[in-house]
Amino acid sequence: MKINRRNFLTYTTAAALGGAAGTLLTPVPWKLMDDAAIWTQNWPWTPVPEAGPVSYKPSICTLCPGGCGIYVRFSGNRPVKIEGMKEHPVNKGALCPMGLSGLQYLYGPDRVRSPLKREGKRGEGKWKKITWDEALAAVTEKLASLRKLEEPQSVACITGMEGGTLPSLIGRFLTVYGSPNLMRQATAQDAGAQAVFLTQGKQGTPGFDIENADFILSFGSGMLDGWGAPGRMSRLFGARNTAQRFIQIEPRLSDTAASANRWIGINPGTEGALALGLAHIIVKESLYNKHFVETFTFGFNDWNDEAGVAHTGFKALLEGYGPENVSRITGIQEALIKSLAREFAGSSRPIAINGRGKGALPGGMNETLAVHALNALMGNINKTGGLYVIPELTYAKWPDLGMDGIASRGMRQPRCDGAGGDLFPNSRFLLNRVPTLINTTKDGSPVEALLVVDANPMYTLPDTAATRKAFERIPFIVSFSSYMDETASYADYILPDHSPLERYQDVPAPAGMSHQVISLAVPVIKPLYDTRHTGDAFIHMAKALGGFIEEAFPWNGYEAFLEDTLQGHWRILKKKGVVEIIETPAASDRFTFNTASAKYEFYPTARAGTGKRDSDVLPAYAPAILDGDEKTFNLILIPCDSIRMAGDHMASSPFMTKTVDDTVLKKQMTLVEINPATALKLNLEEGGKALLKTPKGKASVLIHLYEGIMPGLIAMPRGLGHTAYSEYLANKGTNINELMGPIEDPASGLDMAWGIRAQLFRV
Amino acid sequence: MGSNGHHHAASTKATPDSAIQASGWGVGLFFMIGFAGSLLAGWILFPEMLYSKKKQPIDFNHAVHLETVSDGCDSCHYFEKDGSFTGMPDLSKCVDCHESAQTGNPEEIKFVDEYVTPGIEVPWLNYSKQPDCVFFSHAAHVMGAGMSCESCHGDIGTSEHTRVYEENRLTGYSRDIWGKNISRLGKPEPGAPLPMKMNDCAKCHEEKTGRKGACFQCHK
Amino acid sequence: MKEKHDYERARRYGMVIDLDKCTGCGACMVGCYMENNVPFKPDETNKLDSINWIRVYKLNNGKPYPETEICYLPMPCMQCDGVDLHGHSPCVSVCPAVATDYDDDTGIVSQIYTRCFGCRYCMAACPYHARKFNWWDPVWPADMKKALSPDVSPRMRGVVEKCSFCFHRYQLARNKAYFENRQNEPLGEDDYQTACAQACPTGTITFGDLNNKAHAVHQLKTSPNAFRLLERLGTNPKVYYLTAKNWVRRQGDNYLTDEEPGKLKQKR
């Protein structure tokens, strides 16, 4: 046998065949086939969650002002899920999608992981990592220099709507520093609070005892769309009994309207007129609570003041709101107005609620007063099933403030938003006015330094373009945000706060709750990143500024401050996480009011003053004058809320966005809802592309045809269109604030806008 | 086939020299060489190459521990209140006794210096680690069926040294899962851990309960 | 074919979903995502490649403003018992590799991701679109991997997944029962609940053993308002729905013009 070039191939083939045959008799092919499959079952890039002992830690969800109780489920030392806390008085186990997906905010790619200093142009996204010492020194230095220039009032601070002691701490800091400019963006709850103050003379927030009401008349409040504490509202809806009637009045069949016993469509913005129209019937047919009205109210009937001047009362005001007139304004049939009024008045514990959608916009003060007046007519004030006032918490006395001359002079300067001044004496903050005020200042900006805490005004303020222009003129912006939101990404410095699950936060007076509940969010894990509690940051800055400012902050940190502040509550809060204060006012106290008349004032004397006519004081129907001329902008754009989307300064979590239907968001485009009849006129089709224009801006949108919206209206979801954040949250649709501007309520200065004129073109 | 090769008597002009043609015997020989070679490679070389060998971070002496503890295996490998099995104890459990070295044993000193003092969990290699898709209830087997630890894990409890940990390079599985025997034929040696592939579970389940069990009984 | 006539199995876990209570908040979906390590992509707006074990559909009565009504309908896997309750649900009967099976102990239809080789026949078979395919390798950005639960195995690309009625919770409950030596007693209603039922803030979803008189679902499913989706196909779902609205009920199945929901002769 000779091997040569010719037969080499044959022998090799023979050997290969032999090898192949032999291999089949070894484990090689079979084991490898099995192992290859097992490899695909355990791909190294598919994560394997590490197991550990299961434990639950209680805390409070602080992602919105609802303050729902939560349990964080741990696997070993990792939080893996958030579940509702059954024993918490607010939510009793229920949670909204945002709360349930809370861990995505903790672990997500949008966290700011260390203090940052801006490197490139504003908003360019170029940052330099700095240490906390550097960051705090930079801010302190700026603040010190403004004081040196005797301009402490040029420092403004915007806080979030969560309440609690942190805004008080910052307020104390600003006061002793010398700036009156502590602000937050007012919501419907603030409008309610002002209405309570005007009618009852009390500082506090309105609480609605929906649990015990038997007839709930909601003037567009999205009670199941994220209004109040969403956990509470959803749970109440599920647990309601058949005797409870729930009527929803709004121009669009929202999820709340769909769940109501009855949905009544109304011309947008005319809710105030309807409230007066209902009151008209109730008074005319003598269906109101005469004992209450006669004994405990002021300004119902006409009266003469001490000077003998005759004044018109509420009853007289109502004369202008007969069913015919109101039907014309609201678009609701006269018969329906009448029957609704009778049904409301005929119930034993009826309650009227307002604040559109989630209540993101305060709305007109007269409208809120008119709705409150309905409750007052029925005497449903501070009693079961009615409207309560949750008084502001009286915290422990802090050491007295010493103030130097600079601070005192600064504090005497008018606020940069005009709140509390001559124009709007009853409003506490009017952030909505600030962009315009800055933009109309000739040189420089009244705000030299802006500190933003738990807020994202560049996203949440109406008229994004104007806000951006105003912020461009603010020389120094610091964000304390945990996340790279729109405002943080536009700031000069970011001093990131811990995220909610990593920090202490007290949560008093959950939105809409009928009684006081103070909850304490406790850190359930050590901070993941190089973040610091904003309270600690302010205390640190106070100490660095020295003098009276340092003296005002004897605490070594926020926790100590909190303990000192909450005093008696602290121990219980640390142990139980919640303090529930159910004060059943004694019958004698129930109708004690702190107004000038010591009565419930249908005629709020706090609004009276020189040059004010009775018609200015009484809650007459005062429609908001929408921007844009009716001819060009022949449609009206209204925002709509969904509980599946965050409406406030936070962006929706990836999981929230994942629940959003493709009739709301498709790829990067918002779908706006229009009635098929409107679509027919405009030659628009389902899913078609369109250009939406308003006097404030324009946006490319897709069309969703929805029978449940009043013809002539366009509804656009709120909570979309974030431009900052990671790809999981950003560039999803349009932010409605780019298309809507604020409308200043002449009565309160609050933003009374509920929509804007618009036009829609097929493209 | 192929061994009864034909000589090409009928060759045409294309094959002037029959010597250069492959011979039948030659073909047969090469076939056998290939055959035998692949058998050797497949049965001996392949299992050697398939598994990487790793040493445990600490040469743990089960025998010594078993003598000292009062509660047998349960002393360290115990159940949580919710019925979940802790498996390998974490450092905090070890520290109960080993806050500082108890003996002069170099392995213990190493353990204390490298893990206890800096507070680092020991990266033990788990011989019987199941993949993520498996839900295994120790409670069902120990409490429910009254099985002893040894019935699956062998006599590891009396070992004085840790075995070499063999890891399948492709799948990352411990070799114990497949079983030491690459062919999976025959029974494991007495005292050796049982193989733990799904078929092994199913076989025992069928013997003991009459059913292999539904997928979700053991998968997650 | 092997015939099994144990129509009344020991346990048949099922759900009763009261549509008149559902507000469409989506908490069930999010609760499910978190519980079951459901992946997410930057863009989830294409609902045909978006993995949801339970999806809330929005039904519309189609009437013009202001007569319009909408109704939300949460749809998990129906855990079908199949024709004649044999356990041959549409999907189980077609899976070529037994990657999905019907658990006789609970009536739950399993899905084993490591067995599935991604032929998607089960998806073609399921009329409810309950089954979702992993078109992509799942990615958890930043530290989000840390939120993954060890109780549910994350899926890899190329396999089908679906609602499991949170079977891992059953496993854990059984595990605990063994530990407490009560494995021979039936599990209590609270011992085993799905994540969606737990997350639902309005109490829309009730979950339990349909065969156990002590469980609420046993009674609820007999309501005259109860119906099942596409019941006429013979799938025998273990998810029941309640509604007083006839138009909703009509959209839950297919009817010829002269047929009325709830008044059909049982033909089979």
Place this chain on the structure above:
Amino acid sequence: MNGMPLIPAGVNRCSKRRFAFWMAAVTAVLVWGVYAMFLIWYKGLNQTRMNDAYGFALWIWADLSVIALGGGAFFSGFLTYIVGKDKLANIINFAVIIGFICYSSALLILTIDIGQPLRGWFIFWHANVHSMLTEVAFCLSCYFAVLTIEFIPLILENPRLAKKPFLNHLTHNMHGVMPIFAATGVFLSFFHQGSLGGVAGVLYGRPFAYREHVFIWPWTFFLFTWSAAACGPCFTILGIWLTEKITRKKLVKQDVIRLLAKISGWMIITYIIAKTADTLYWAFVTAPSRGFTLMDFYSSPTYNIGLLFIEIVLCGFVPGLILITRKGRENAFLLMSAVILAVMGVSLNRWVMVLQVMAVPLFSFDDWFTYMPSWQEVATTILPVAYGLIVISLAYRYLPVFPQEQELNPID
């Protein structure tokens, strides 16, 4: 060895250059398809535009179609070896090659189509006997093996290989046992063609696809076998015709073609009558019992009732009637029109039974589901065509595929 001819004796073939040019062109298409295939294996099925509603799409249609069209192999084998239509021995080689191409393509497509190709063998190892797909996989693989065995003797008839005595013997012996394989093939084919019909017919959750059962098989089981046997030969005829057009030669005598066409015609006619009966029963009994009217299934602009007309009348009765009449068969234009219509008809049937099944909404709140394949899907679907052309070209050039070629094209 170099001197030995590769091309069969007594026939003419085009120049090497021309052949190379043709092969290069087809190979380019093949490479495109292979590239797409690897892209899909590497990146996963996200490279397609299938979705959760369209889990079965273009590929499964292609799979079902090529198997139906490859049905010419088993049916010709059945007629030649079992029924004893000796005349058909003249096309059996070609029918086997077409079958081989179709079945190997089908298997390849299946390995691309599954999400976890490395676990593909689970279908055999962890088989679920209730699943039609299991039946398909087993029969498909077995029949593919049979086709390979049927193909081997033809390959061995290549002049160079035929010179090896061992191989020569092998060829001879294999020819001897071929009827046994043909019979096995017929049996296997009957089952898997049927199982493919069963794939859709058993879907009782899909009222558009679901059919009443006979014993354990839904009606579609029989209809699929029947239609494959009826239309597969038409595809064989079409293949021969195309080969003749490309090579500009007559390769098979017309009487052979006409015989096959006649048998096919009668199969088509009987099939389409059965199909009509099935459709009527389904439309008026099965579907209404589930709350559907026939028109519910045809309410989309794409999937309208015209489709049913095209499938049953235009691509069913029309070709069937042409092929059963002598005049129709003898008129070249009519014959080829009928053949093409029949091929279209069976492909359309498979399309409907895959894609329309996926498209039909089952809830009134759902809309028709839509799907548009990605280029990767198209490329991998064209891949088998290129591969088929290559195999046919090579076979035609180097193997004595057509026994009558020499006689019909004498070389002077």
